Amino acid sequence: MGRSPCCEKAHTNKGAWTKEEDDRLVAYIRAHGEGCWRSLPKAAGLLRCGKSCRLRWINYLRPDLKRGNFTADEDDLIVKLHSLLGNKWSLIAARLPGRTDNEIKNYWNTHIKRKLLSRGIDPVTHRPIADAARNVTISFQPDAPSQQQLSDDAEAPPPPPPPQQQQQQLKPPPRCPDLNLDLCISPPCHKEEEDQELIKPAAVKREMLQAGHGTLGLCFGCSLGLQKGAAGCTCSSNSHFLGLRVGMLLDFRGLEMK
DNA sequence: AAATTAATCAACCGCCCTGAT
């Protein structure tokens, strides 16, 4: 049995919200608070999907939202956070008070991405484009096909790939890009500890993170490829980056907890 | 002034995660 839809689509409005709908939603949330988005539309007298109400509230109607242009500081912070977190817009938004993940995502795609490209910086790897071209091979092939697959495809051979792609096939690309986007950065040699971590209940992990415990990790500089001990490396100190303890542990789950 | 193109951003879609049962 499949999952039931989040709402009765046949009787819901779609598209832009009207002033009246906004007023109803705001009035309802002021009176009853957030929560139970599924039942909210009916209770508030709205012909909208619960998800739609949530999105409208979070991205537009919430009173603590900061509207208007992004400042240069916010720009820088977004770039830094993106280099760390990748497209984890909600985590990035958590570090920018008054900004929503949707807003940041749009801003990234329309402004920052272009700005970085114009400076010759790859917006994905955050490295100079020349470097990125030299070090990273991007393949749109999910994985090399198996022999069986190859023989299955033999009846309809694909057209020969362009020269660049042929080169990629000769030399398989590395599976991992330059940037480690895992939520937790730690040395790969702590297998047992990791196993213990995996079986810890989420609530325990959360408490430990809030208390500042964690496995020995890399500093922000090293996580971006700096030599350990080089300028910018803070591995040996209990310094902070963006309000996070980075000397002991750089764990992005902490971003959510702040 | 009209047509076309580019830029912006609100909203939707579908998947995933988590907690309850």
Added chain:
DNA sequence: TATCAGGGCGGTTGATTAATT
């Protein structure tokens, strides 16, 4: 342990506005 509902997230779409031809 399995299943389900609800919430959250990231990617994408499409309407609107601005700029250009």
